[in-house]
Amino acid sequence: MDGPVPELTEHAAACAAHLRDADRVLLASHIDADGLTSAGIASTALERAGIPFETVFCRQLDEAAVADIAATDYDTVLFTDFGSGQLDIIAEYEAVGDFHPVIADHHQPAEGVETDHHLNPLRFGLNGASELSGAGASYVLARALEPESADGHSPSARETGSHAGDNRDLAALAVVGAVGDMQDTNGELRGANAGIVDEGVEAGVVEEGTDLRIYGRQTRALPKLLQYATDVRIPGISNNEAGAIEFLTELDVPCRDDDGEWKRWVDLTGDERQTLASALIRRAIASGVPASRIDDLVGTTYVLSREQEGTELRDVSEFSTLLNATARYDRADVGLAVCLGERDAALDRARRLLRNHRKNLSNGLQWVKEHGVRVEDNLQWFDAGDEIRETIVGIVAGMAVGTNATRSGIPVLAFADTEEGEVKVSSRGSYVMVRDGLDLSAVMREASRAVGGDGGGHDVAAGATIPKGGVEAFIAEADRIVGEQLAEDSD
Ligand code: C5P
Numbered sequence: 001m002d003g004p005v006p007e008l009t010e011h012a013a014a015c016a017a018h019l020r021d022a023d024r025v026l027l028a029s030h031i032d033a034d035g036l037t038s039a040g041i042a043s044t045a046l047e048r049a050g051i052p053f054e055t056v057f058c059r060q061l062d063e064a065a066v067a068d069i070a071a072t073d074y075d076t077v078l079f080t081d082f083g084s085g086q087l088d089i090i091a092e093y094e095a096v097g098d099f100h101p102v103i104a105d106h107h108q109p110a111e112g113v114e115t116d117h118h119l120n121p122l123r124f125g126l127n128g129a130s131e132l133s134g135a136g137a138s139y140v141l142a143r144a145l146e147p148e149s150a151d152g153h154s155p156s157a158r159e160t161g162s163h164a165g166d167n168r169d170l171a172a173l174a175v176v177g178a179v180g181d182m183q184d185t186n187g188e189l190r191g192a193n194a195g196i197v198d199e200g201v202e203a204g205v206v207e208e209g210t211d212l213r214i215y216g217r218q219t220r221a222l223p224k225l226l227q228y229a230t231d232v233r234i235p236g237i238s239n240n241e242a243g244a245i246e247f248l249t250e251l252d253v254p255c256r257d258d259d260g261e262w263k264r265w266v267d268l269t270g271d272e273r274q275t276l277a278s279a280l281i282r283r284a285i286a287s288g289v290p291a292s293r294i295d296d297l298v299g300t301t302y303v304l305s306r307e308q309e310g311t312e313l314r315d316v317s318e319f320s321t322l323l324n325a326t327a328r329y330d331r332a333d334v335g336l337a338v339c340l341g342e343r344d345a346a347l348d349r350a351r352r353l354l355r356n357h358r359k360n361l362s363n364g365l366q367w368v369k370e371h372g373v374r375v376e377d378n379l380q381w382f383d384a385g386d387e388i389r390e391t392i393v394g395i396v397a398g399m400a401v402g403t404n405a406t407r408s409g410i411p412v413l414a415f416a417d418t419e420e421g422e423v424k425v426s427s428r429g430s431y432v433m434v435r436d437g438l439d440l441s442a443v444m445r446e447a448s449r450a451v452g453g454d455g456g457g458h459d460v461a462a463g464a465t466i467p468k469g470g471v472e473a474f475i476a477e478a479d480r481i482v483g484e485q486l487a488e489d490s491d
């Protein structure tokens, strides 16, 4: 079984011991699906360990955000899903005794600085973009925070013990976080992530299976499921409502219920799903879809066993989109409440936000298709100005990769204006490009610093914020660095 490497678990124990010694903790996390699930995991673990805490969310952990955190009177700050990339800023506050940081993150660390309690898979030989997410790092920490953990710590009176079991139930949120950060793009979760899946299965909160890998299996009516499934494009069905309906109608599967309403994928029996999947694959082959793409239609899927069937929460991918729909619209409180198990008002609110998010994603992608991209030597880019919200321009860029709106083989950079009068940049590549030497984290950091901004992230996906006047110089610098990275690797 893959699991977190022993060194990571050991370091988590040291981080946990430090948190236990704190009177109270400020928990700071990132505003996306991985950040929210990280916060859900960390706050549950702190609560169960009887450690008082307060939670805050930041859009970007820049100098101003760290300064705000330092201005609070918390002596201990737990950063989840960010902090590593800003270690240089954090270390300055630590040095003057403002606060002591504990970091559970998976982004590429700032260079030349280190701190005592820094739980990051990249420090332990794991890939931070594919083997462990922020929620995964938080989960490893949560396991170390269990009252009877292996470090010999015995529960104190403070540890009220209202929760009888261990923290393995939190693996459900860790899987949502990993999938929310697209760590399963190779077809399944790997590395330390796979170990977390195993623990979730043992704890009865996660089910792993082989199924159609199309977004919306729990909630979408069958025609919409097929019509919107564009990761693998099937001529005559993808983006074609009439075609999808015709395909379903010709099948020997009852796709409508007694009232004539379309069923969802989850409403079908195992045999019916099999029939539909086989027909879809036959159709794809007949339409000339390449075999490698057809393979992507079926793969490993993850279901949260304790969530109600037919809801967004049951499927980890739909759950993560629901969370993005809250946090990326300044409603992290709603998403966190859903992570913590609130199912009434918070879930209703999240669903309303989700409708808005979907509309924005669809409009955003449409905008990119209509306006196209500009192609440089080593990259392509589009500037959405204020047409796409800066908090989702990265998701739109990711969705545009692999459609005919972009070229394959070179990364995509996307720009959008921020409310503060700066420019947000998101970049997305592929694992093929990474193998050829691409490291977008370094590109975003170096090119943004060259124009007075800052950035970072992962090799395959990264971002930055830059001053408004710096876009042109930034593109030239990024283009040059990408060219260098790809050239270096080929000799
Ligand atoms: O904060 P950060 O870790 O949250 O987010 C990672 C981002 O990178 C996500 O938006 C995710 O969609 C993107 N990503 C990607 N392709 C991958 C891995 C991550 O686009 N293979």
Ligand code: C5P
Residues within 6 Å of the ligand: 033, 180, 215, 228, 317, 320, 321, 324, 358, 361, 395, 398, 399
């Ligand atoms: O929002 P998030 O990045 O979590 O979405 C994950 C994936 O789900 C997207 O990359 C997109 O392909 C898919 N999606 C979709 N339709 C939506 C929202 C998301 O197909 N309305």
Ligand code: C5P
Residues within 6 Å of the ligand: 060, 085, 107, 393, 394, 395, 425, 426, 427, 454, 455, 456, 457, 458, 461, 462, 463, 464, 465
């Ligand atoms: O915002 P976006 O989805 O493009 O972010 C891609 C990745 O880059 C995320 O992991 C995010 O945390 C990271 N990022 C960063 N510094 C920034 C902007 C984004 O580390 N200034």
Ligand code: ZN
Residues within 6 Å of the ligand: 034, 035, 081, 106, 133, 134, 135, 181
């Ligand atoms: Zn993350």
